[in-house]
Amino acid sequence: MKDLKVVDKLADSFSQFPSIGSKTAERMAYALLDMPQDEVENLLKNIKEAKSKIHPCPVCGILTDEDCCSVCTDPDRNHAECIVVALSKDVLPFEKIGTYNGTYHVLGGLINPSKNIGPENLKIEELVNRIVKEGIKELIIATNATPEGEITALYISKILSDRNIKITRLAYGMPIGASFDYIDSLTLEKALKGRTKI
């Protein structure tokens, strides 16, 4: 049996996704060949739609399908309190708790010298501008409990140290080294309540 280059190429595409290894990618490629045509059409449509309709909110960076995201445009939200996260998807677990009523700011990543990502590559200037413009009184820095997350939190607290603003960090209810993808809402709620001043 000849290697099917078309299938290999498809498997390669699937293996670009996080946590998809080469074995899983191969299984996915063969599963796709077995799928009914309308299910494949549906997948293609959903990919195109997601890629064309979803973009970051120009204010806070949360992914949205509207001009400005529903958090920034909500007058019932407390705009004096702002959670700072690395990526838009990190907002989801906070929204799932249901008790947080402030806003968010998406940095677009974390400071990582080994990958040449410095503060200038992140939306930190935008954050500073928002503090003035929106009258933010408290920043809750909710970066991952990893070295990159720590460095980023410290950097932000340092450049804002001469401003009259409370800067807090999520409490260490979070297991060290954990990623937001696998954290349960209860742990996260505890971490939010026990936040400490940096």
Added chain:
Amino acid sequence: MKDLKVVDKLADSFSQFPSIGSKTAERMAYALLDMPQDEVENLLKNIKEAKSKIHPCPVCGILTDEDCCSVCTDPDRNHAECIVVALSKDVLPFEKIGTYNGTYHVLGGLINPSKNIGPENLKIEELVNRIVKEGIKELIIATNATPEGEITALYISKILSDRNIKITRLAYGMPIGASFDYIDSLTLEKALKGRTKI
């Protein structure tokens, strides 16, 4: 933050694949939003190409991008020996060994009464026709070591019992490199029954 229906729909599509749970599907959807546009275009192209170019070989059922697969058209292959498998991808591990030089026959599934899959839904008649037409002398039935695989193997051997043809089944036993600590008793029993002289 509003639930993004477009992202949910995309995650749903990804979760249709085998071994992709809802968490992984969600991560994949967000990863896709972060991917460069050309990588996404490439994925779309590969899906379309695979789905349109790949089809089962009309003779043996192996997936191919040619009129007839490279095994069936290879004159150096021994057409008197044929491995019978459930799905096209089951052929890959045999081809990886590199020493098998016979042909294959893909049944397209296994007999499974609970899913209403009977012998008439599988390519068994096609197999019988090939035995006559290609002069197959030995059938090696390589279905999974599951109840469905066993039933299918038994069914095929029964309907061919009055023909002058050797029908064999893959040997059961311990995987190479396996330790007794981790072997299940059913496998061990099979390995004991099928013991061979040194």
